[in-house]
Structure formats: C-alpha cells, structure tokens
Amino acid sequence: xxxxxxxxxxxxxxxxxxxxxxxxxxxxxxxxxxxxxxxxxxxxxxxxxxxxxxxxxxxxxxxxxxxxxxxxxxxxxxxxxxxxxxxxxxxxxxxxxxxxxxxxxxxxxxxxxxxxxxxxxxxxxxxxxxxxxxxxxxxxxxxxxxxxxxxxxxxxxxxxxxxxxxxxxxxxxxxxxxxxxxxxxxxxxxxxxxxxxxxxxxxxxxxxxxxxxxxxxxxxxxxxx
Numbered sequence: 001x002x003x004x005x006x007x008x009x010x011x012x013x014x015x016x017x018x019x020x021x022x023x024x025x026x027x028x029x030x031x032x033x034x035x036x037x038x039x040x041x042x043x044x045x046x047x048x049x050x051x052x053x054x055x056x057x058x059x060x061x062x063x064x065x066x067x068x069x070x071x072x073x074x075x076x077x078x079x080x081x082x083x084x085x086x087x088x089x090x091x092x093x094x095x096x097x098x099x100x101x102x103x104x105x106x107x108x109x110x111x112x113x114x115x116x117x118x119x120x121x122x123x124x125x126x127x128x129x130x131x132x133x134x135x136x137x138x139x140x141x142x143x144x145x146x147x148x149x150x151x152x153x154x155x156x157x158x159x160x161x162x163x164x165x166x167x168x169x170x171x172x173x174x175x176x177x178x179x180x181x182x183x184x185x186x187x188x189x190x191x192x193x194x195x196x197x198x199x200x201x202x203x204x205x206x207x208x209x210x211x212x213x214x215x216x217x218x219x220x221x222x223x224x225x
Contacts, residue, residue: 022198037085064095094175123153161207172196
C-alpha cells in the first residue's frame, strides 16, 4: 500500500502539479505582444497555406481535430496575449501542419485509435464495473476472460500514449519551437520551450495513469483465492 501511495504521488500528482505551474506562470497578459493567440493562429494558418483549418474555443481541452480540420483551444485563451496561449496555439497548429504533410506517426496513431477505441471503451467498462462483479461470482473462466480484456485495454492505452508522445514532441520542438523563435522575442524563448515541454508531458501523465490502472487490476486479481 505504501508503495502505491508513493507511486501515485511521485508519478501522478507531482507531474500534474508541475504541468499546472508551467502553464500558469507563463499565462500573464503581455500587452507589448503585437497579436493575441487567435490573431497569431490566423497568421500561422495563412503562412502555411492552411486556410481550410478553423480555430475555435472549446471546454474539452486544447487539441487539433483531424476529421473537422479544426484547432480547438480552451475557452479564454484565444483572446489572450500570453506566452502560454501563443505557444499552445502554435503547438496545435503544428498538428495541422503534420496532417497536411501526412506525417507518418500521426497518421498511424490516428488509424490505430480509430480501429481500437472500442477495445478501450469495453476494457474500461469491464475493469471498473464488470470485473468487480464477476470476481464476486467466483466463475474462474469468466474472470480470466475479463482480466484478459482489461489487460489488453490497459496495455493498448499505454502504447497509444507513447505513440502520441512521439507526435507531440515533433509538434512541439521540431515545428512549433522554430516558429516561436522566429515570431517571439528571444527573451521569451525559454518560457515558450517550458510551455511546449509541459504540453507534450501531458501524454506522459496519461501513460502513467494507465500504469495505475494496471495496479488497480492487480489489486482486484489478488483477491482471487
């Protein structure tokens, strides 16, 4: 139990706290900037011949939607002149550039997610709802099937998160950072890099969350006598 608590604190809560700190400390309004995040995004779309890509607000978190060709940014960020807002918009538009170029890792990840998302949904339902009930019945054969499906779902999520990390690192440091170095004064490059690093690190946290699911599965299975 002590190990589980230490793991949770060190690999989940602390990274999330660092992520929040990195984004918040660079989110101060900078009136000297010549553009806000929405205006900056439109400039980048035009320069990269991505006029068909839209930019809009969302309450579901920052992301680029390949199907709709839409960059969605958290509510309140698009009108701000902060380094966090500018860097995040640049990062998400970098995904649109990847999409335009049919960047291999992005396309493979998207294909895998589309083909396997039902496994993740079924696995999650089994892990947190079905498996505890089945364990109570004591039917060993059914328990093995449920454990197998849940395990495949967890390992698949870990694999997808690490595939996503490769895509995110490319978007952050091979695409977005050079753009920011060109458009943003040099004095702010380190802070922009900090924001991009935090944006990419969200997927490391996602992978670690999946490992916590493995721990939960082990706790459930250990009840079998």
